[in-house]
Amino acid sequence: MASVREATFDLFRAHGMTTIFGNPGSTELPMLADFPEDFNYVLGLQELVVVGMADGYAQASGRPTHVNLHTAPGVGNAVGGIFNAQANKSPLVITAGQQVRPQITIEANLTNRDATVGPQPYVKWSHEPPRAQDVPGALARAIHHATLPPRGPAFVSIPMDDWNQEADEDRAASSRARAVSGRSGPDPQALSALAARLAEASRPVLVAGPDVDAAGAWDAAVALAEKQRLPVWASPATGGSRIGFPERHPNFAGVLPPAIGPVGETLKNHDLVLVVGSSVFPYYPYLPGPLLAEGTSLVAITSDPGEAARAPMGDAIVGDVRLALERLVELVPDSQRAGPEPRPEPGEPAPADPLSGSAAMAALADVWPKDGIAVVETPSCTLSLRNRLRISQPGSYYFCASGGLGFGISAAVGVQLACPDRPVVCVLGEGSAQYGITALWSAVAYKAPVTFLVLRNDEYMILKWFATLEQVSDAPGLDLPGLDVAAVAGAYGMSAREVSGAEELTEALREAIAAEDGPRLVQVPVASGMWLD
Numbered sequence: 001m002a003s004v005r006e007a008t009f010d011l012f013r014a015h016g017m018t019t020i021f022g023n024p025g026s027t028e029l030p031m032l033a034d035f036p037e038d039f040n041y042v043l044g045l046q047e048l049v050v051v052g053m054a055d056g057y058a059q060a061s062g063r064p065t066h067v068n069l070h071t072a073p074g075v076g077n078a079v080g081g082i083f084n085a086q087a088n089k090s091p092l093v094i095t096a097g098q099q100v101r102p103q104i105t106i107e108a109n110l111t112n113r114d115a116t117v118g119p120q121p122y123v124k125w126s127h128e129p130p131r132a133q134d135v136p137g138a139l140a141r142a143i144h145h146a147t148l149p150p151r152g153p154a155f156v157s158i159p160m161d162d163w164n165q166e167a168d169e170d171r172a173a174s175s176r177a178r179a180v181s182g183r184s185g186p187d188p189q190a191l192s193a194l195a196a197r198l199a200e201a202s203r204p205v206l207v208a209g210p211d212v213d214a215a216g217a218w219d220a221a222v223a224l225a226e227k228q229r230l231p232v233w234a235s236p237a238t239g240g241s242r243i244g245f246p247e248r249h250p251n252f253a254g255v256l257p258p259a260i261g262p263v264g265e266t267l268k269n270h271d272l273v274l275v276v277g278s279s280v281f282p283y284y285p286y287l288p289g290p291l292l293a294e295g296t297s298l299v300a301i302t303s304d305p306g307e308a309a310r311a312p313m314g315d316a317i318v319g320d321v322r323l324a325l326e327r328l329v330e331l332v333p334d335s336q337r338a339g340p341e342p343r344p345e346p347g348e349p350a351p352a353d354p355l356s357g358s359a360a361m362a363a364l365a366d367v368w369p370k371d372g373i374a375v376v377e378t379p380s381c382t383l384s385l386r387n388r389l390r391i392s393q394p395g396s397y398y399f400c401a402s403g404g405l406g407f408g409i410s411a412a413v414g415v416q417l418a419c420p421d422r423p424v425v426c427v428l429g430e431g432s433a434q435y436g437i438t439a440l441w442s443a444v445a446y447k448a449p450v451t452f453l454v455l456r457n458d459e460y461m462i463l464k465w466f467a468t469l470e471q472v473s474d475a476p477g478l479d480l481p482g483l484d485v486a487a488v489a490g491a492y493g494m495s496a497r498e499v500s501g502a503e504e505l506t507e508a509l510r511e512a513i514a515a516e517d518g519p520r521l522v523q524v525p526v527a528s529g530m531w532l533d
């Protein structure tokens with residue numbers, strides 16, 4: 001007779017979910033008992049980091065990923081990460097331990113009161129099974145919710161006395177055997193009408209968003225842009241959790257600005273804007289203006305009905321991004337339009353002491369490995385990084401779509417565990433690094449050979465920039481004197497050092513990226529400023 005635990009581990013096996021990210025407590029120990037040899041447990045020291053590592057792993061592997069948290073306080077700590085994972089469309093199956101069933105009603109210590117309510121707004125489904133025998137079925141359902149479009153976290157609370165109960169083997173086997181596919185084709189008529197609109201437009205443009213990458217649709221996006229001679233913008237960096245088009249391609253025009261007025265202004269010379277795999281748009285901050293100029297119309301293709309529903313303008317077609325793009329490529333004619341002007345190469349950054357953020361990004365670009373993956377949490381340098389690296393391979397860029405910090409270090413560890421053969425470089429502001437700092441320990445513990453590059457400007461630069469924009473003066477709490485991430489990393493057992501100047505930085509990065517035996521951290525002082533080039 002199988003126990004609920006055995007039936008559940010069989011379910012995870014059937015879905016290839018043999019890596020579990022967790023931070024354990026007494027309420028989770030019964031699940032972890034006799035831990036099977038074919039499973040890996042990746043320990044994170046705080047729950048935001050546990051979810052962040054799983055988020056990176058899930059996105060980079062494309063697979064549903066199990067996160068195990070400690071009852072109410074663990075879930076509470078994790079909520080920021082769950083919010084991030086939802087924005088990143090990361091298929092997480094999150095479980096949390098719960099008091100034993102006989103002690104929930106009397107609210108014994110560590111009872112997760114109203115367990116399903118805590119993570120509610122940030123998960124697709126939140127549940128506590130009514131019987132121990134329902135645990136495997138509930139987790140099967142959570143896996144399907146997490147992986148159906150739009151992908152995202154699902155949550156199941158599991159009383160700790162459920163694991164050793166006898167499973168309902170028929171039900172467990174039946175739910176384990178189910179395959180559920182969520183790739184649905186777009187409405188063929190809507191797509192034909194769109195193909196006709198594209199062919200007839202005089203100056204159409206493509207905006208490629210993160211779901212082009214998640215859907216494996218790079219080749220189709222490139223084929224469409226080339227066949228129709230479309231200039232291509234990346235969706236605004238604020239929500240650009242992934243890159244959907246090669247940024248060295250001659251048709252690539254740049255990264256759209258993130259606010260209403262500037263987006264309308266940037267796209268004003270086009271009569272048709274086709275947005276693929278992005279919300280319309282991840283606006284921030286609020287800079288009002290026309291959503292689009294007069295004479296510009298917009299169509300969005302998205303697998304996310306929520307994105308289609310909430311867009312403030314334009315038409316939308318819901319369906320799998322890759323299926324839609326591949327069909328569109330067949331439907332549109334070869335265009336005779338003049339192709340877009342090529343984008344200028346980035347210039348030499350101006351010399352400065354300490355280095356400008358742009359010079360630091362130029363140093364990184366100089367040593368960038370062919371199949372490198374960037375995980376980015378560096379608010380004042382994100383645009384410079386995009387401009388200097390010009391990433392042109394799929395699955396090579398991860399950024400937190402929600403703007404919530406704590407993603408960078410953790411996600412980089414998860415991405416590296418999912419892609420052990422590719423060099424991962426995590427670029428961080430020293431302020432952002434603090435939210436997920438304990439993930440440095442996990443990088444060391446699991447010998448994840450991530451290169452961490454910390455840009456140290458002694459401040460929350462982007463908040464100073466926002467203060468100017470919002471006409472706020474004398475706000476406290478925007479300076480970070482004496483925050484030495486290299487010293488902290490050393491205390492977690494990581495090989496870490498601070499360097500200064502472009503030459504030392506280039507050398508240190510080259511060495512760190514080449515190292516395969518574990519993580520390295522390179523910290524470099526940079527000048528104050530927002531670095532856009």
Ligand SMILES: Cc1ncc(C[n+]2csc(CCOP(=O)(O)OP(=O)(O)O)c2C)c(N)n1
Pocket residue numbers: 080377378379380381403404405406428429430431432433435457459460461462463
């Ligand atoms: C969880 C969370 N808390 C606070 C913020 C607000 N916030 C946005 S950017 C930022 C500062 C980042 O500083 P740093 O990483 O040093 O980058 P810099 O702006 O200096 O480049 C803060 C605190 C946030 N986005 N998320």
